Amino acid sequence: MSEVFSARTAGPTATGAEDPDLARARDGDDAAFTRLVQPLRRELHAHCYRMLGSTHDADDALQDALLRAWRGLARFEGRSSLRSWLYTVATRTCLDTVETRGxxxxxVDLGPSSDRAVIGDTPLTDVAWLGPYPDAGLGDGPAGPGAHYEQREAVELAFxxxxxxxxGNQRAALLLFEVLGFSAAEIATTxxxxxTSVNSALARARRVVAEKVPPATQQRTLRQIDDARVREIVTGYSAALERGDADALVALLTEDVTWSMPxxxxxxxxxxxxxxxxxxxPLTICGNWRHLPTGANGQPAVASYLRHDGSGPHLAWSIDVLTLxxxxxxxxxxxxxxxxFVPFGLPASLS
Structure with a gap:
């Protein structure tokens, strides 16, 4: 896609009087541009993650998008909000990324489940894997007046x-409409x-998502579970692994539980x-576990640290996201x- 972006992009909100920093940024003041975009970085980064499924890809896409926006800012005429225009730039940048990789x-996408433990399972390095997203990067509530999803619902693993x-086009249309509250006409411009094409993409995207996402979101489930019970589940999960207590672990699981380890x-x-x-x-041959509670994808999560032998620190091993x-x-x-662990601000080891 072209790096030249139209200044006529519409959006959910309109600009009022021009921000003095915008005029300075148009004149080449990079500090003014940084001040303009800083309040929007977190939500733009979350949008890139939803599009790309990886915090690292989101980092790269946001950096690229902001560079494109900086280079094209002189052409931004203020006929939409700067926020809407930046979402246009970020979305097109993500679509470029989607086009270049699978x-x-x-x-669970690659094949059927295994009936028994597979000893010596080795990582697949030729697969682009979905990654977790730290809750610290999320806001609350919808991002626009027409949005149907809350910000946390829109990063849940299932979604x-x-x-x-x-x-890519269906992904972008669904996110812009359902999460950010853009209209179909605004998305068409973006x-x-x-x-007509946007409405068609939305209809197809909704069918696929409806088939794959449980009817009850994790946000709704978490609201129905007492906070103390959620903490009890997280603590119990961690303690059972650390003690090697299979009965305590199994008592926390549903009958149809799944466990995967990309x-x-x-x-x-x-x-x-x-x-x-x-x-x-994990309860026998892995080694000795320690855990820290955290939050990922709007869901309770645990940072797992593993020590393979009897001495030395526990090293960062996995972010375990729990669906309740x-x-x-x-x-x-x-x-x-x-x-x-890096995007979560977690230490690389525990002594």
Missing amino acids: RRALP VAALQHLP MNTST PLAHWYRGIEAVTDFAVRI RGGRIAEVTSFIGPGH
Whole structure:
């Protein structure tokens, strides 16, 4: 796509009197430009994550988008809000990224579950994996007056994973309409297409998402569960792994629980298979665990640290995102790799 962006982009809000920093930025003042975009960086970054399914890709896309915006700012005439214009730039930048690589996946996308623990499972390095997103980067409530999703609902694992099954144009249309509250006409301008095409993309995207996302969001589920129970689940999960207590762990799980560990391809479904996996691998042969509570994708999560031998520090191992249902854990998604810890501001090791 072209790096030249139209200044006639519409958006959910309109600008009033011109910000003095905008005039300075147009004249080449990069400090003024930084002041303009700083309040919007978090929400733009979250948008890039929803589009791309990776915090690292979101970092790169946002940096590229802001560079494009800086270079094209002289052409911004203020006929829309700066925020709307920046979302246009960020969306087009993400669409360029989507065109150059395949969708991001979870193990459940690659094949059927395993009935028994797979010893010696090795990472798949030729798959672009979905990654977790730190709650610290999220706001609350809808981003626009017409938005249907809350900001936290729109980064839940099930929703972001479902988005990865959509072509880039459908992904962008759904996010701009349902999460950010843009109208179909505004989206058509953003994506250089017709309103008819946008409405068609929205209809197809909604069908796919409806098939893949549970009817009850995690935000609704968490509101129905007492906060103390959520803390109890997180603490109990951590303690059971640290003690090697299979009974305590199983007591926290639903009968149809799933456990996956990207970048490992094998995953497990159902209490029998998950128990066999847990007993034979994390509770037995992995080593000694320590945990820190955290939040990812608007869901409770645990940062897992592992010590393989009897001495030395516990090293960053995985971010375990917990999906709850009825006061129990229905899914564990363990994102393995120390690189996931950096965006969460977590230490690389525990002494």
